[in-house]
Amino acid sequence: MPNSPFRRLILAAALLVLLASGAVGAVLAWRIEDAVHPEVTAKLEAIGRTIAGQVGLALDYGIPFEAIPRMDDFLAAMTRDTPEIARVRVVTSEGVALYAVGAGAEGAVVSLPIPTLDGPAGTVELGLAAGVDAADTAGLLTRLIALALGGAVVAGAGMAAVAWSRVIRPLVRLRDSLDGMAGGDFAVEPPEDAAAEIGAVARQAERLRAGVARRHADFKVEVDEIALAQPDADRRADIDRLAAQGRVLVEAR
């Protein structure tokens, strides 16, 4: 088998595995985002409840809504280390935003009522950071790409091993046998363990080789008998010369 188709086979196997890995990885990354989203929302709700509870407590103590002390610090502390939050706003029942932190790009908004003894007094709105999972997904994708590339290398190596054992080696042995026969050497046997189509050609080559070997054995017996039947050495030598003309190499030297 020429080298270039062999290389193309290895390359094709590697690319096919890379393609399969890429497709599986892309689908999984998409599924993961879907599966994580409810957890992110629940986390934001938990933080929102904390903020709403504290604001409600301040209002119950009679602190005016617009004058709750250190609210910005409180909101900043609540949202620190929470990259999922783009922005927090504390909004009155009339829709006036009295406090806000953050200015990131905002996706969905989680809204929670501020509970007071007199009923809801407004809402806390938390904006989900858009693309919050980008860094996380990038980390996952890096690992998946490394796996896919490793898989492609394994596929290429696997294909090389399978092609070598199942295709190239039997082909080389078959070719050696055919070349030997072409040169008059019928002692080189084609590969017996070759599979599929190579095996079929090898069996046919073996039939051809065995046919010559059988015929040669018969030929040898008959010329030997004729030589022995000759009355003198000169005639026996003539028959031996004739035998040499028909002799073929059928056994390993």
Next chain:
Amino acid sequence: MAGERCAPPFGLVLRLWLAVMVVAAVVAGLIAEVSGSHLRDRQEALRHDRFLHTARDLKIPLEGAVALGLPLEQAPRVQDMLEREHAAAGTLSIEVFDPQGRILFGTDRSFLGDLVTERWLERAGAEPWAAEDPDALVIGVPILNGFGGVVGMVAVRHAKAPAGSGLTLLVADRDSLWMAVGGAVVFAGLAFLTLSRLMARLGGDLAGAREALARPVPATGGGALTAAANAAAAAARDAHARMESALETARKADLDA
């Protein structure tokens, strides 16, 4: 003949295709497992953060009561507060216990007065602390008095992230299942076609070689293998002819003698 030679050697293609499919399946499985483990880690980190907020939320009024000089077990409205938070946050249970592990307040009232497991107490030194029960994860925070002394703990038990493998992500619903099955079928077909195409020339050469070895006339077309088979068949014919000729001459010589 020409058409026959273009046909790929399907037996060989099938063996190579199986090798590609096995490697692709193993790599896809690994990718699914890594993704599944990543998802579980991410979900658990999010749940940890979320229930930590719940625990800290409860800690503030409890510390407020202690700061006013009340013993922790006499803090007002704690039971109601725990039950309200339990319902709102979706926890499995919430317990408040003293430094000896005795449960003072809890969403399951039947456990009040019982001792928490040793495992919780062993881990309760950190702020926050975490423990794992057979069926749940636990996050706790200490309740401190005005001097920084630990007077109790708030422990929030919550469900673990679903323990499905990455493959279950791929077949989680009917659409995903169909997509996975369809993708696998398309991939299998594409792989078979690609390998068939790459092996077509070898198929033609092998067919030519078979023809050369089977028939008494040389095969046309094919490649190096067909040429070698033509030469081998010609040499075999020549060997037979030489043996016949030599034998014929020997027989004649014998008769003459």
